[in-house]
Amino acid sequence: MKKESFDLVIIGAGPAGxxxxxxxxKHGLSVAVVDLRKNVGGNCTHKGTIPSKTLRHSVHxxxxxxxxPMFRNISDPTLxxxxxxxxxxxxxxxxxxxxxxxxxxxxxVPIFHGLASFQDNHHILVDxxxxxxxxxxxxxxxxxxxxxxYQPADVDFTHPRVFDSDKILTLNExxxxxxxYGAGVIGCEYASIFNGLGCKxxxxxxxxxxxxxMDAEISDALSYHLRSLGVLIRHNESFLSLEPNDDKxxxxxxxxxxxxxxxxxxxxxxxxxxxxxxxxxxxxxxxKRGQLDVDELYRTTTPNIxxxxxxxxxxxxxxxxxxxxxxxxxxxxxxxxxLLIEDIPTGIYTIPEISSVGKTESELTAxxxxxxxxxxxFKDTAxxxxxxxxxxxxxxxxxxxxxxxxxxxxxxxxxxxxxHIGQAIMAQEGKGNTIEYFATHTFNYPTMAEAYRVAALxxxxxx
Ligand SMILES: Cc1cc2nc3c(=O)[nH]c(=O)nc-3n(C[C@H](O)[C@H](O)[C@H](O)COP(=O)(O)OP(=O)(O)OC[C@H]3O[C@@H](n4cnc5c(N)ncnc54)[C@H](O)[C@@H]3O)c2cc1C
Ligand SMILES: NC(=O)c1ccc[n+]([C@@H]2O[C@H](COP(=O)([O-])OP(=O)(O)OC[C@H]3O[C@@H](n4cnc5c(N)ncnc54)[C@H](O)[C@@H]3O)[C@@H](O)[C@H]2O)c1
Numbered sequence: 001m002k003k004e005s006f007d008l009v010i011i012g013a014g015p016a017g018x019x020x021x022x023x024x025x026k027h028g029l030s031v032a033v034v035d036l037r038k039n040v041g042g043n044c045t046h047k048g049t050i051p052s053k054t055l056r057h058s059v060h061x062x063x064x065x066x067x068x069p070m071f072r073n074i075s076d077p078t079l080x081x082x083x084x085x086x087x088x089x090x091x092x093x094x095x096x097x098x099x100x101x102x103x104x105x106x107x108x109v110p111i112f113h114g115l116a117s118f119q120d121n122h123h124i125l126v127d128x129x130x131x132x133x134x135x136x137x138x139x140x141x142x143x144x145x146x147x148x149x150y151q152p153a154d155v156d157f158t159h160p161r162v163f164d165s166d167k168i169l170t171l172n173e174x175x176x177x178x179x180x181y182g183a184g185v186i187g188c189e190y191a192s193i194f195n196g197l198g199c200k201x202x203x204x205x206x207x208x209x210x211x212x213x214m215d216a217e218i219s220d221a222l223s224y225h226l227r228s229l230g231v232l233i234r235h236n237e238s239f240l241s242l243e244p245n246d247d248k249x250x251x252x253x254x255x256x257x258x259x260x261x262x263x264x265x266x267x268x269x270x271x272x273x274x275x276x277x278x279x280x281x282x283x284x285x286x287x288k289r290g291q292l293d294v295d296e297l298y299r300t301t302t303p304n305i306x307x308x309x310x311x312x313x314x315x316x317x318x319x320x321x322x323x324x325x326x327x328x329x330x331x332x333x334x335x336x337x338x339l340l341i342e343d344i345p346t347g348i349y350t351i352p353e354i355s356s357v358g359k360t361e362s363e364l365t366a367x368x369x370x371x372x373x374x375x376x377x378f379k380d381t382a383x384x385x386x387x388x389x390x391x392x393x394x395x396x397x398x399x400x401x402x403x404x405x406x407x408x409x410x411x412x413x414x415x416x417x418x419x420h421i422g423q424a425i426m427a428q429e430g431k432g433n434t435i436e437y438f439a440t441h442t443f444n445y446p447t448m449a450e451a452y453r454v455a456a457l458x459x460x461x462x463x
Contacts (some may be wrong), residue, residue: 012144014042016309020325059196182268347416358407374459389413
């Protein structure tokens, strides 16, 4: 059996593992990465963020084409199939893998392909199959193994009409009707994608609101727009059983309702990839969702082992995973790094898109912070009229005495980009963070950024 030794071994080549590896290497450590997959990029590139965002982009482009009368000079409205949009996604995945693989080779970080498991807290066995086994000795170890869709035992995911968010990428035919169970981020994003492909979508939500952690007005706006596009949302419904047949699936709900569709997508929760790591050998245990507990420096309870990314639980975002990986390896190379755990923005790629950072109205009300609201409706900006994307709103929440920006909530086309303008101001210290910035600086015209000026003036006029 081969044996090699490194300062740092990272398990998982997703966003968290990649950024941890690059950062440690740049600071002079010898680093190796282990991943089950032949290709780097993690679930983010192969199953999660990249395919879903590419699918969403293609579907959204097609919707714009179908909606804009100018394009009728070229062709009648048309629909793409799931396979067609998936081909574009596969192409993007390939390009991402090539780019990311170059990061590893240029920085001289070897990748060991195979299943990693602990032998003790300094030794990892990499099982590459076919007698290819390697033992890696490491001074420090970072676990960045991510998550996979949680699969309840009573749902048969081997049935061709039953999918989770990984398997859905293998779908060959566009269904006429789909039931999506779970209305978290994945459920809502796929509801938008399938709705855009012309499918009838039943979005079944075990909760009483879509994305209830969002600002209530934004959550309501999402429900309104999804419904107006034809998505049937059913709140407060719980899964009872699923009967997959040759020609359809039947979902039985605890309320006694029975829903029928061509396919069923389970989008309710994820589980940490820890069960094959032999954690006990390293003195570690995972919680019942397979996640690991860490302190604010991403240290597990075993002193030389760190954990980052989705495997440590919320916020479970690619964006945060990149930062967590860098933070953890900065601790290892003894370069203190800002912790980057406050005010993580959310970008939710429904159609229309949602993005927010900072406090919601209900959080500010509960904390008895005297805030005021400034709003800009996209329909009142020239840019939105030009692009035809005029459904949406930018809402700024600010302290009515100090004018400090406390929360930014945006709904509509490009919301995830628009948000970062305000985030930059919100992150300023002391008097640098003021809503007045938007009223006293000139914005390019016509832009969506101009919505900040409109919202700031709207808010200041309320004082
Ligand atoms: C459908 C979907 C859409 C998403 N959209 C977004 C989005 O728009 N924006 C956003 O910020 N986030 C999004 N996310 C979340 C994002 O994908 C994750 O936060 C991110 O992938 C987490 O990165 P990670 O490095 O922790 O792990 P992952 O990307 O999960 O990678 C972990 C890697 O570890 C490997 N591994 C696991 N166990 C072992 C083992 N024992 N041995 C060897 N290798 C192992 C796996 O093969 C995998 O390659 C989405 C997720 C999903 C599912
Ligand atoms: N645009 C984006 O940023 C984006 C897009 C898609 C997914 N994601 C990330 O992926 C993660 C998963 O999204 P989601 O929509 O599946 O989930 P979610 O976190 O919204 O959860 C959906 C429901 O499943 C439950 N649940 C979670 N894990 C479970 C488990 N192991 N067993 C039983 N129930 C469980 C949750 O409590 C919740 O009620 C999220 O944390 C999200 O941040 C992000």
